Amino acid sequence: MAVSEQFVSGNRAARGDCGAATACDPRPLAIEATGLVKSFDGTRAVDGVDIAVPEGAIYGVLGPNGAGKTTTLRMLLGIIDPDVGVRRVFGHDRPHDIGRLIGYLPEERGLYPSMKCVEAIAFMGALRGLPLKEGRRRAEELLERHGLAHAASRQIRQLSKGMAQTVQLLGTLVHRPRLVVLDEPFSGLDAINQGKLELLIRALADDGVTVIFSTHVIHHAERLCEGVAIIAGGKVPYAGSVEAARDRIPAQVRLETRAREGAWLAALPQDTRRNGDFFQFALPESGVEPLLRQLIEGEAGILSLSIERAGLHDAFVAIAGEAAARQLAADSEGERA
């Protein structure tokens, strides 16, 4: 874990970089957790998690299966209490006290099979304090808006899996929460529905709703989130903005030359890797211009040169380590399969 150790744990790391979703953010915090620890039967499932999510942010909790994402979310929501540590949701220690402001979609989707769609959504609203009558009205409105008006009177057991997931998501939103917590929301959805869900999450954030979701698919987090917490082995080696995470890794230069040998080779940085006809190395601190000059003077014959900013995946590898990254990739593949 030598690489991850250079990043200060969790929120403290975030507070240092002043990117989005950090302590430098002027927005008040929707979620603030410090030093959360949870053990089950002597096994430490979550070990000192710090997370800070500003209001209105889309925030990802990223990690492979078994990393402790669900346990962390459950602690944030008050479903279980941490053994050690403090969590605050909109400034409240007990999330149930502000249940009306929270919407939660658990990873394991569940609805009463014999309930009609409208009733299921209204019931989920009622759990959050929405009167049943108003819940039914909003349910019909939401179903229509999401193309499920025809299914309003159908029982849940009569729906396809994707439709049932949508109904549950609508039930999560029917009471118009200010914080929406989604545990692996993309799991089990086809590409089209994943796209729709991404749009919905963006729309929520545009309306000022704070969205926090867990995923083991980096691309969703990279596309949607302004802040992420990377969880591996129950710890959070990084929590902060996506930009700041990517900035931890220097941009990569990819160079293709006509000449194979020459004095210009000495100008390339020491960490240069050769990959077929390409040279690949981290962008020098002095920038690319001095290097270009030396390559031209040395007649390297530049065919192409590109500078690529590191992706979240690279950042994840650097922060959480190769093993965690491999596991994450395997989980992601498994999901697609």
Place this chain on the structure above:
Amino acid sequence: MTAATPSMRPRLSTIEAAWVIARRDFVAVLFSRAFLFFLLGPLFPVIVGGLAGSIGGQVQREAVSVEVGLAMSAADNAALIAARERLAPGLGGALPVLRPVGEAAANPGFDARAFMEARRGNYAAIVTGTLAAPELVGTPGQAARWRGPVALLAASAANAESIAFPPVRTNLVATSAASERATRIQTAQVAQMLLFLLTMLLAGMVLSNLVEEKANKIIEILAAAIPMDAVFMGKLFAMLGVSFIGIGVWGAAAWGLWAAGGAAITQVTGFDLANLPPPAVGWPLFGLLAVVYFAMAYLLLGALFLTIGAMANTVREVQTLSMPVTMLQLMVFFLAAYTINHPGSGVELAAITFPLSSPFAMLARAALEPTLWTHALALAWQALAVLVLVKGGSLLFRKRVMKSGGAGRARSPRWRKPTQATAAAN
């Protein structure tokens, strides 16, 4: 999508949250096909039991004859029968039915012993000899049973004209201390038995309730939205409501059955509802206490069953885990039943103090003792026990059940060997 309705409070109170759960569960259970079958269920054993009892009674009546054959002279036979007719209004069933043995009339050398040993006729015994020296032929049991009545009949027949029966004037009292207590014990026993049967029958519904929620993966949504003790409370009271509906239906069916065939039932079973002694606190208050104690017994047992259901993952697990509780409940019932005959004893105090047996012991007490303040105290104690059980159950649930996600567990066999940490973490 974001604007929260301003009039809404940030959270539901525990009672409001429990009401949301109770309302859904009550409606869902009441309008399910399973509940219809549940309602009809107890009627089948009653019908089968009634039929079996009726047939059994018939067989019994046919099998055990109370006819005593007469194999004396024709005059003696007639005198005995006349004596029976004279005495029967006063002695009723204590006297055997007398019937001359046809085979004996035509055969002067009739051998009653051989006749009985040949298993002929359907007589409990046969009387031979004379009125002055009657002889009773029969098995030892029948001979012992009918020796006295036959002697009485013979004596009466021999002295028909000299015996005069003086009229006995009666001076009736409503009751006595001894008889009042003895008869109220009957009421206490019947009430306890009914309470036990209904509790066991109906509390079982709660058992699989949470298993179903866990199977449908709904429990996490509930746990995230409202406190678990509100979930437990809501489920308990929903099932209590359903139970009252069930009791109402069964009660109405029983009333209809009694109205239609009460006389026949009384004749067959010997049980007459009208003769059930009034309880010490009076019927109206006793009825009210019975309802309240049923509710308490149901809530106490239901809270235990709910906790067990919450711990279990499958119906089979539920059945296994509930067995000790069922056994405990049986023992508790026996304890409470024992206290009926031991009022004021340490055992009764223990039965009243132990929450699970308290409703049974107190209902019996309501039948036997008119004191009321003890009921108020016991009900407060039982309500406290319900709250403690619900709180304990919900704490246990949060501690023991909500400790794993699904992802790692679902995929671990396919992608990797799960480690202990992995299983626990997700």
